[in-house]
Amino acid sequence: MLANKSFTLIGSGVSVMLIAALTGCSASGGVPGASKGGELRLALLGDISTPDPDTAYDGSELNIVNSAYEGLLGYVPGKQEPELTGVLATEWTASANNTVFTFRLREGVTFHDGTPFTADAIQSSFDRRNAIGEGPSYMTAGVASVVAADDFNVTITLRQPNSSFLDLLASPFGPKMISPTALKEHPVVNGSEDWFDSNDAGTGPYTYGAFAPGTSYQLNAYGGYWGDAPGYDAVSFDVFSNSATIQLELQDGGVDGLIGYADASTFDQLKRSDRLSAYAFPSMETPTMFVNPQSPDLADPDVRRSFISSIDFNALADTALADTATPTDGVFPTTLLPANLNTQAITYNPNALAQLAKGQLAGSTITIAYAQAGPAAQALSDNLAAVLNGAGIAAESVGYDTGSYYAALTEGAAAPDITFYSGFPDTASPEAWAFVFYTPAGGLDLFGADVPGVADLIDQATVTGDDALYGDVAQRVSESGYWRSVATSLGLAVFQKGISGVDRAYSPVITGILDIALIEPPA
Structure with missing residues (x-):
């Protein structure tokens, strides 16, 4: 553990979610921003999609859903x-x-x-x-x-x-x-309004209260809960339109804390405040570089592997992500596999970049794509472009809005040469990462790269759970040069001093999620 008066790094872990949640107070007096009236305000950067337990797939939504359902x-x-x-x-x-x-x-x-x-x-x-x-x-x-x-x-x-x-x-x-009972009264009817968008029928420590989409979402403690009572009697998630406003509210004591979204610069500013406690939680989110198998410049296996070896990924992660991530030499996300089965096969060669600039990539332009909603991906893309340009290889970092990003990656040889994407497995199983990212059928194999034998190995490992099979997958994936895990992002949270329970509430899998019931007001 690494700590000072304002910053606590808990283990080594995973990355920053794209949606923010903040906590704030409804009472005055005591610790600035800290609730004394039993209400915890959580602010959202932008609205959520739906708090339906069977469709929620964002950190902000899950903080609401997992408070009401189990x-x-x-x-x-x-x-x-x-x-x-x-x-x-x-x-x-x-x-x-x-x-x-x-x-x-x-x-x-x-x-x-x-x-x-x-x-x-x-x-x-x-x-x-x-x-x-x-x-x-x-x-x-x-x-x-x-x-x-x-x-x-x-x-x-x-x-x-x-x-x-x-x-x-x-x-x-x-x-x-x-x-x-609720399922019988409110069955799934395609095209009709979903009762579960604004009501719940779960067993969790909180129930859904008043919902005003685009404005706020309320949770109330459930008096009949089977477990320990939650730390706050009520929680509200208030929608903010920009992160700058949220940052000011946090620094001025208008909110209790921030969960999730913060870029390296914002987090650095917040952790310096004497009135705040900043946390960097481990999880499994892993910013990854994907290489286009149809790239005119990088399709050749020898050139692609030489290109991977030419990049000092540890330095890239340190420069681009600072305190929001730690560099990784693994293939799968941290903790999914033993280290001896999870090591990059292509190692750094400090001479390779100059050789490529004078040889196979002379006169080429490398296009590096990122989704504009992802601060980690943009920072990595911009910094890699600077490294390549500095070495004499023309490179451009190009941002896409969410609607056009995935489509741009499907354009074959006309698609970008590289993209950075910050992803995480849905659960703590190597299969949840391997299938999704390393097979064309998985959904997030962004350029559709296909390494012979990998899908079959994943199928076998899914049946047996044999780590050695996943180790074989890691070796083949790494040797291919189509993917390179760059870092383990950290799940960030910043709270007013005096609020407790934050350091025991984080999810070991996904950033941007805390067990809200474990957070308690100042004594």
Whole structure:
């Protein structure tokens, strides 16, 4: 742990989410900005999409959803190494072939509408997620059956073995348990207004209160919660239009804290304040460089590998990301694989850049793309362009709005040569990263690079969970030169001094998410 009076670096971890949340007060007196009236204000940089438990896929949305809903399993908050813990399940087992999973459910739990939680809720909750069919639906799509022996003992059988199924249940995006009563009263009807956009029927420590999209979102403590009471009686998420206003509010004591979005410069300013405590949490977000396999200049394997070797990625990360990330020599995100299986195959050659400038890349122009919504990607793109230009290789850093970024990467030889993208796995399983980023079918293999044998290795590893197979994937991916993990970004939070619980509330997987119920007002 590295600390001074204003900055605490907790472990080594992962990156900055694109959405901000802040906390503020509704009472006066005491610590500036700190709530004495039992209300915690959380400010959002821009509005959220929807706090529906089966569609939410942003940090800000998940801070709301995960305060009101719970799944069978979770990860222990505040730990760098992901550790499964029971939430609505207290015990669980997996068959040797990772196909049959049994759960003992927690007794004495009620949904916010008063319906008792029993095994009946599992099938109907899974069914709703599958019926909606949006991003997180893949987590339950492989379930063949849910069979209850009684109200509190249930067996879930998969169509195919999946060694990461328990991790999918534990994911911050994982399936949440929803009241069967509410599901019957408010079924999924395509094209109609979704009741769950502004109401909840979960089991969590908070319930949804008044929602005014574009303005604010309210949470209220649930008096019948089965666990420890949350630290604040109420939480409100207020929408701000720009980060500069949020920063001023934080520095002036108008809000209690910031969760998530901050670039290196902003974080550096905030951590210098004597009235604030700044945190940098570990997680798994990993800014990564992708190389276009159809690039006219980098398609040749020898040139591409030489290009990868020519870049001092540790120096690039230090310069571009400063205190918001730590350099990595891994392939997969931190903690997903043992270090001996997770090391870059192409090492830095300080002579390679000058050789390329005089040889294969003489007269070339390298285009480096980034999405304008990503401060880490832009900083890396701009700094790499400066390095290449300084070495005599023409390079340009080009930003795209979110709507055009992904389309630009599909243009084959006409697409940018390189892009930086800051991604994270949905859960603490190497399969969740490998399939998504290293196979064309995964969704975030941004240029569609395809390394022979990698998809088959991932399929085998999904069945067995064998780290050695994922190690083979890491080796082949690294040798290809199509991808280069650059850093492990840190999840940032800045709070007024005196507010407690922040350092034990972070998610070990995804930045921008805190267990809000663990945050407590000053004594």
